[in-house]
Each structure stands twice: as structure tokens, then as C-alpha cells.
Amino acid sequence: MTLEEKIVSSINTYLDSFEKKDLDAIIDLYADDCWIEDPVGTEKKVGKDALREFYQLGIDMGVKGSLESEVRVVGNEAAFAFKIDMESGEGTFSTRPIDSMTFNEDGKITTMRAFWGPRNQGMK
Amino acid sequence: MTLEEKIVSSINTYLDSFEKKDLDAIIDLYADDCWIEDPVGTEKKVGKDALREFYQLGIDMGVKGSLESEVRVVGNEAAFAFKIDMESGEGTFSTRPIDSMTFNEDGKITTMRAFWGPRNQGMK
Numbered sequence: 001m002t003l004e005e006k007i008v009s010s011i012n013t014y015l016d017s018f019e020k021k022d023l024d025a026i027i028d029l030y031a032d033d034c035w036i037e038d039p040v041g042t043e044k045k046v047g048k049d050a051l052r053e054f055y056q057l058g059i060d061m062g063v064k065g066s067l068e069s070e071v072r073v074v075g076n077e078a079a080f081a082f083k084i085d086m087e088s089g090e091g092t093f094s095t096r097p098i099d100s101m102t103f104n105e106d107g108k109i110t111t112m113r114a115f116w117g118p119r120n121q122g123m124k
Numbered sequence: 125m126t127l128e129e130k131i132v133s134s135i136n137t138y139l140d141s142f143e144k145k146d147l148d149a150i151i152d153l154y155a156d157d158c159w160i161e162d163p164v165g166t167e168k169k170v171g172k173d174a175l176r177e178f179y180q181l182g183i184d185m186g187v188k189g190s191l192e193s194e195v196r197v198v199g200n201e202a203a204f205a206f207k208i209d210m211e212s213g214e215g216t217f218s219t220r221p222i223d224s225m226t227f228n229e230d231g232k233i234t235t236m237r238a239f240w241g242p243r244n245q246g247m248k
Contacts, residue, residue, distance in 0.1 A: 004241065004243070039198045040198045040199065040201050041198055041199040041201070068192075068193050068205070069192050069193060069205050069220070070220065070243070070244060072205075072220070072221060072222045072239040072240050072241065072244050073239075073241045073243065074163045074164045074165055074239050074240060074241045075164065075165040077164050077165070077239065078239065079203065079222035079224070079239035080222070081192070081193050081196075081205040081222065096193070096194065096196070097196060098196045098203035098204070098205065098222060098224075100203065100222075100224055100239065115196040115197075115198050115201065115202065115203035115224065116196050116198060117128065117196065117197045117198045119128070119194070119197065120194060120196050
């Protein structure tokens with residue numbers, strides 16, 4: 001696989017893994033020297049232990065991720081618009097981020113920044 | 125207007141200005157100390173003179189910009205997925221970037237990075 005193909009595959013696995021509740025699959029997509037900033041402007045979570053804690057919360061909430069439009073890949077970076085749906089008694093609560101990610105030469109995610117604010121959340 | 129409102133308004137003006145061929149409107153959205161990286165990985169164009177040259181090319185090609193989905197704003201940053209259409213004898217050629225931007229406290233764009241690769245371009 002080319003790096004571009006690895007990146008697209010990684011992002012698809014990333015989004016699919018929430019519904020599968022496969023925390024290990026998500027963490028395995030990341031490089032050891034990784035950090036995430038979700039949402040942008042908040043304190044970075046550094047390293048796989050911190051990520052495990054963060055993503056466990058999402059999986060516990062039973063979220064489902066899906067792409068809103070095609071993944072953009074350029075060199076070792078990518079961006080993609082998606083939504084995270086969470087079912088509740090009152091209906092579906094959606095958060096609609098755009099993530100930007102950087103990757104190492106093996107196609108592992110080194111950094112992730114999630115762009116979303118209050119206007120990108122709500123009941124459907 | 126709040127900073128968030130200024131940012132959303134700026135991005136709408138940005139995309140609308142291509143079809144209007146309003147180069148001054150685009151340049152006026154930027155701060156004096158600005159740079160753009162389009163696409164990501166290429167040499168940065170620094171300052172309004174460099175930007176003027178860059179955007180003039182797009183305007184000369186008769187492109188039209190439109191949002192693909194809602195703008196994501198968080199703090200003084202934003203990201204948005206959109207497409208740039210260019211009509212030709214053979215049909216419409218589309219480029220579909222995701223841009224990330226940072227803004228100063230006046231709501232002027234300080235940096236822009238455009239994520240798009242070969243898989244995000246083509247005839248419709």
C-alpha cells in the first residue's frame with residue numbers, strides 16, 4: 001500500500017472502530033509518540049495511555065462514526081469531515097467534527113486535532 | 125458580532141468572492157501578517173502581495189466556491205470542507221479541499237492550510 005492508501009484505510013478503520021467498540025484497533029492506529037487535541041484549544045493528551053482513557057469514554061457512550069465526505073490526503077497529512085452519533089431516549093445526538101491528522105512513514109497517526117464547537121452539536 | 129460569528133461570516137465571504145471575481149474582498153479578509161499553504165506541504169505564501177497573486181489566478185480561471193458541509197469553529201480556529209468548480213468545454217472540473225484557518229481577535233485570517241490531493245480533484 002502507498003502511504004496515501006494507508007492513511008485512507010487508517011481513517012476508515014478509526015471511524016468503524018467506535019461502533020465495533022474496538023478500543024485496541026483505535027489505539028493501534030497511533031504511533032507511540034502521539035498526541036491529540038480534541039477539541040482544538042484544549043490541553044493535548046499525550047501518549048497511548050492518555051488516548052486509551054479518552055477513547056474508552058466514547059466507546060462507553062456507544063457512539064457511531066461516519067464520514068460526511070471524502071477524506072483529503074496530502075503528503076503525510078489528512079483532514080476529514082465526519083459525524084459521531086449517539087443514540088438516546090430522545091433521539092440521536094450528533095457531533096460533527098473535522099479532524100486533521102499527521103502520519104509517520106509507517107502510516108501511524110502521530111497527531112490529531114479535532115475542530116468542532118457548540119454549533120457542530122445537537123439532536124437530529 | 126462575536127468572534128465565532130465573524131469567522132463564519134469571513135468564510136462565507138471568502139467562498140462567495142470567487143464567483144463575484146472580488147479579489148479585494150478576499151485579500152481584505154486576511155490580516156497583514158498572514159500566510160497560506162495551499163496545498164499543505166508546499167511552500168508558504170507570505171503576506172498580502174503573495175496572496176493577491178495566488179488568488180488572482182483562481183479568479184482568472186473563473187472558479188466558483190461552495191461549502192460542502194457546515195463550518196467548524198473552535199476558539200480562534202476553523203475548518204471547512206468545500207469545493208471549487210471550474211467550467212470548461214468538457215464539463216465541470218472540481219477540486220474539493222478542506223481548509224483550516226486561524227484568526228486574530230479582529231476576525232482577520234492569519235493562516236490558511238488547504239488539505240487536498242489528486243483524489244480530491246476531477247471532472248464531475
